[in-house]
Amino acid sequence: MTTSAGILAFHTREAVKVKARVSAATLHRRSQLAPSDPPPAEWRRFSVDPQITTFEVLQNLLAKAFDIKGDFTIHYLAKDDEGKETYLGLLSDWDLDAAFLSSSMPCLNLLIDLKPFDEGLEGWDVITPADLVKPPLVSHVRNNAQQTGNFLMQQMERTLKSFSKVLRGPELSGYLNGVTERYRASKPPMSRREWQNFLDCEGRLIQPQELRRSVFRGGIEPSLRNIVWKHVLNVYPDDYTKDQRIQYLKRQSNEYYKLKATWTDMQKQGIVTEEMQYIMNMVSKDVLRTDRTHRFYAGSDDNKNVAKLYYILTTFALNHPSVSYCQGMSDLASPMLVTMNDEAQAYICFVALMQRLKPNFNINGLAITEKFAHLSLLLQHYDPEFFEYLKMNGADDLLYCYRWLLLELKREFSFDDALCMLEVLWSSLPPSPPEKELPLYEIRFGKDSAHPQSPRVLTRENPYTKVRRIRKQSSSSSLLCGTPKVHNGVIVNEPDNDESRRSSLNEITDDSQDYNPISDSIAHELRMDLENLNKTVLGNTKDATPQQFTFDNIIEEGNTLLENDGPWKQRKTCQGFCGTPDEQCELDFDSVEGETTQNHGSRRNLSCQSSLDRRRSGSSTSASTSASSHSDLVQEKADDSDYEDDHHAYRSKAPPTRSEGYCSEATLSSKEVSCQEDSRSVLDSGVLDFSRKSRSLLPPPGQLGGSNPFMMFLCLTLLLQHRDVIIRKRMDYNELAMHFDKMVRKHNVHKVLHETRIRFEEYLRLGWEASWEELV
Amino acid sequence: MVDALSKDLMERSFKERRSFAQRQRDVEDIIERHPDKVPCVIERYRNEKSLPPLDRSKFLVPDYLTFGELGRIIRKRLELHPHQTFFLLINQRNMAAVSKTMAEVYASEKDEDGYLYIVYASQEVFGSDRLESAEAEDGAA
Numbered sequence: 027m028t029t030s031a032g033i034l035a036f037h038t039r040e041a042v043k044v045k046a047r048v049s050a051a052t053l054h055r056r057s058q059l060a061p062s063d064p065p066p067a068e069w070r071r072f073s074v075d076p077q078i079t080t081f082e083v084l085q086n087l088l089a090k091a092f093d094i095k096g097d098f099t100i101h102y103l104a105k106d107d108e109g110k111e112t113y114l115g116l117l118s119d120w121d122l123d124a125a126f127l128s129s130s131m132p133c134l135n136l137l138i139d140l141k142p143f144d145e146g147l148e149g150w151d152v153i154t155p156a157d158l159v160k161p162p163l164v165s166h167v168r169n170n171a172q173q174t175g176n177f178l179m180q181q182m183e184r185t186l187k188s189f190s191k192v193l194r195g196p197e198l199s200g201y202l203n204g205v206t207e208r209y210r211a212s213k214p215p216m217s218r219r220e221w222q223n224f225l226d227c228e229g230r231l232i233q234p235q236e237l238r239r240s241v242f243r244g245g246i247e248p249s250l251r252n253i254v255w256k257h258v259l260n261v262y263p264d265d266y267t268k269d270q271r272i273q274y275l276k277r278q279s280n281e282y283y284k285l286k287a288t289w290t291d292m293q294k295q296g297i298v299t300e301e302m303q304y305i306m307n308m309v310s311k312d313v314l315r316t317d318r319t320h321r322f323y324a325g326s327d328d329n330k331n332v333a334k335l336y337y338i339l340t341t342f343a344l345n346h347p348s349v350s351y352c353q354g355m356s357d358l359a360s361p362m363l364v365t366m367n368d369e370a371q372a373y374i375c376f377v378a379l380m381q382r383l384k385p386n387f388n389i390n391g392l393a394i395t396e397k398f399a400h401l402s403l404l405l406q407h408y409d410p411e412f413f414e415y416l417k418m419n420g421a422d423d424l425l426y427c428y429r430w431l432l433l434e435l436k437r438e439f440s441f442d443d444a445l446c447m448l449e450v451l452w453s454s455l456p457p458s459p460p461e462k463e464l465p466l467y468e469i470r471f472g473k474d475s476a477h478p479q480s481p482r483v484l485t486r487e488n489p490y491t492k493v494r495r496i497r498k499q500s501s502s503s504s505l506l507c508g509t510p511k512v513h514n515g516v517i518v519n520e521p522d523n524d525e526s527r528r529s530s531l532n533e534i535t536d537d538s539q540d541y542n543p544i545s546d547s548i549a550h551e552l553r554m555d556l557e558n559l560n561k562t563v564l565g566n567t568k569d570a571t572p573q574q575f576t577f578d579n580i581i582e583e584g585n586t587l588l589e590n591d592g593p594w595k596q597r598k599t600c601q602g603f604c605g606t607p608d609e610q611c612e613l614d615f616d617s618v619e620g621e622t623t624q625n626h627g628s629r630r631n632l633s634c635q636s637s638l639d640r641r642r643s644g645s646s647t648s649a650s651t652s653a654s655s656h657s658d659l660v661q662e663k664a665d666d667s668d669y670e671d672d673h674h675a676y677r678s679k680a681p682p683t684r685s686e687g688y689c690s691e692a693t694l695s696s697k698e699v700s701c702q703e704d705s706r707s708v709l710d711s712g713v714l715d716f717s718r719k720s721r722s723l724l725p726p727p728g729q730l731g732g733s734n735p736f737m738m739f740l741c742l743t744l745l746l747q748h749r750d751v752i753i754r755k756r757m758d759y760n761e762l763a764m765h766f767d768k769m770v771r772k773h774n775v776h777k778v779l780h781e782t783r784i785r786f787e788e789y790l791r792l793g794w795e796a797s798w799e800e801l802v
Numbered sequence: 803m804v805d806a807l808s809k810d811l812m813e814r815s816f817k818e819r820r821s822f823a824q825r826q827r828d829v830e831d832i833i834e835r836h837p838d839k840v841p842c843v844i845e846r847y848r849n850e851k852s853l854p855p856l857d858r859s860k861f862l863v864p865d866y867l868t869f870g871e872l873g874r875i876i877r878k879r880l881e882l883h884p885h886q887t888f889f890l891l892i893n894q895r896n897m898a899a900v901s902k903t904m905a906e907v908y909a910s911e912k913d914e915d916g917y918l919y920i921v922y923a924s925q926e927v928f929g930s931d932r933l934e935s936a937e938a939e940d941g942a943a
Contacts, residue, residue: 149858149860150832150858150860150861150862151856151858151860151861151862151879152839152861152862153861153862153863153864153867153872153875154864157875157878319866319903324901440905751834765837768836768837768838769837769838771905772837772838772905
């Protein structure tokens with residue numbers, strides 16, 4: 027079949043042709059500024075290697091090619107669902123992947139929109155990536171010399187560090203601490219001594235729930251992370267003594283090395299299947315750019331730790347064919363490796379984490395779609411005004427939050443802050459230890475394992491394109507007409523209009539001689555990097571034997587998806603939280619397939635209704651006020667003991683399980699609760715009324731965000747922290763997306779956690795326990 | 803006396819030219835518009851004779867750039883000969899690791915007004931006696 031050949035060809039494609047031009051409108055603007063420049067409406071043609079070209083690299087290439095100083099946005103020409111050609115925004119690595127997958131035959135057609143050069147910048151010398159001329163390529167001969175150089179450099183840095191320590195006065199650090207101090211958690215990070223308190227004399231963890239509460243409130247001391255994370259991540263079965271845990275880890279580590287040896291041995295013998303090759307390529311591309319600024323992964327590409335990360339991810343992907351590898355997993359595995367500093371243990375933790383996060387990477391994109399829907403609901407609930415603004419700008423699809431939801435916000439904070447955020451997030455979930463031992467593989471990978479290939483290898487789509495399609499359809503435009511015709515789009519593997527695509531291809535003149543293979547130093551360097559890694563890490567993979575594959579696999583996949591379409595009932599019955607939350611969430615996702623989207627359509631309408639109601643009833647202060655009043659109250663917190671009695675009364679009324687395992691601060695710190703009680707009395711009773719009403723509109727904690735409600739509230743906080751800037755500057759969709767893109771690794775973790783804890787607390791106190799009693 | 807004054811005017815440092823409040827406003831404004839860039843003031847070291855001055859002192863530097871890369875860019879701006887020595891000093895006295903990113907340097911070394919102050923010199927000048935007339939002026943203003 028020609029289609030299959032074409033698809034396969036993509037994955038081994040070495041170069042994608044790119045054709046780019048600056049949009050006429052912005053050129054005009056530019057020429058007005060500098061009339062001497064005649065508008066050059068020409069195309070720039072080059073080709074890039076899809077394996078190594080990241081979004082950032084592409085941006086740099088374009089900035090150089092067109093000599094762009096300021097900001098710009100990129101669009102690519104794609105076919106929409108009706109087959110019409112439209113320009114889609116290209117704003118992230120995921121967009122770029124999607125563009126390569128779907129719209130790069132015969133060439134990727136880019137349109138560049140220049141942002142007007144910032145007038146406020148006179149007097150500033152703006153340094154752009156174009157200023158950065160990379161040093162000439164490092165040849166292998168010079169490698170040695172450079173290593174010595176590196177060594178010297180490290181020595182020098184160490185000396186310098188101690189120097190600066192001496193020279194810097196203490197007053198500066200004091201000042202800096204003051205800024206974050208305000209948002210510090212209510213409790214210091216868990217220390218070794220505190221940790222001991224959760225164990226009995228044989229080292230059994232006797233208070234898993236208390237442990238989680240403690241971590242939730244204050245995090246863990248960094249030196250203790252490698253021990254406590256394993257508990258929080260549900261690595262150990264219940265009631266293991268310390269000795270049992272050590273034995274268990276040994277067994278599991280051996281198991282991991284066996285799994286790893288299976289494929290590395292095959293590789294050494296020169297047996298490399300299509301799937302292996304594909305996974306290895308994807309993984310090596312990603313590990314080379316994951317957290318490389320962190321000292322653990324820094325330096326040249328033959329860094330041992332980068333190789334370890336590569337082994338972990340490849341072993342995981344090969345032994346979990348249902349998820350395989352997907353962009354972003356490297357971000358999830360990287361903190362494990364840094365914290366555990368042991369390859370096998372990092373693998374075990376990663377597997378434990380993926381038990382919960384697997385659905386995120388499913389090619390059908392439903393888990394993420396549901397999270398998007400829930401985030402919309404939350405935003406609508408807590409800040410209808412901002413949501414309205416986003417809707418007017420067509421930005422209510424929230425697609426720029428994709429990275430947040432997929433990686434559970436790992437990339438939104440600097441690396442060390444992310445560790446802190448992650449442990450708080452994990453500990454907000456109820457414990458769900460594995461029943462026996464944690465299975466390290468789904469289907470053991472082996473030479474003669476004939477399991478079907480992972481769906482990913484064979485499709486033109488990836489989870490992101492699916493999610494994007496669904497979100498675009500269900501956002502403002504189609505919401506207006508009230509009948510989202512979504513589920514077709516979700517499940518049905520679109521018949522590939524290969525015919526139409528092909529015919530339109532012919533119209534475009536194939537001017538391949540115009541495409542210069544890109545000789546840019548960056549791209550070149552990257553290629554060298556990749557080859558280097560292939561050599562040092564992968565061994566020689568030259569004699570790859572291309573494996574036959576059958577087209578049936580795709581169809582089968584499609585069918586099973588279709589069959590899963592209906593059963594509402596199944597979902598209803600399993601709402602009772604019979605199993606662990608993880609099981610619950612998987613069950614959910616299995617059956618949700620078709621209806622999530624229909625569902626959230628109607629939920630939306632409901633909550634629109636509620637916001638109308640609220641306005642009418644006059645308690646219009648709504649959620650945004652309550653949020654702001656909270657932050658005021660935090661400062662008052664210190665001196666209100668009057669409310670303590672009230673609070674105790676409240677507490678005794680509530681059953682202890684009211685937050686059904688989700689960590690909350692209220693259950694521990696009376697001060698805070700009383701302060702929140704206070705907030706209730708401050709806001710008029712209408713709000714309470716409202717919250718009772720609204721409870722039915724928000725999904726319960728067991729469902730919100732695929733049973734990870736705290737994460738949803740983190741996302742909400744990030745959005746709300748920037749809502750003022752966004753509205754004030756009247757940002758449009760692209761500007762908004764760029765704004766959040768620029769904030770990557772820069773959010774203030776303490777401030778975000780602080781605000782989120784308060785909001786989350788309030789949500790848990792909406793009185794879910796009533797519905798719980800029914801269910802339990 | 804008059805001569806000395808006019809010379810002083812010409813060579814006034816950035817901190818002397820703009821008040822604390824003005825500088826603070828500058829930074830707030832620019833950071834809001836460019837959260838991914840670091841506002842730096844890069845000037846010639848007071849007693850530096852062999853290196854040329856820069857034509858502008860305010861720089862917006864991408865925060866992922868390393869300190870070493872910034873050094874290279876400034877060298878290029880100054881069109882220095884490869885043999886000329888050149889050092890960047892933070893706050894007149896510290897040297898930073900070349901592998902640190904600007905974001906890291908900024909987080910630990912930024913001034914109270916929000917700028918990151920860097921001077922360049924042809925010689926290492928560790929721990930210069932920190933007589934910053936600007937600081938005194940700030941107090942008065």
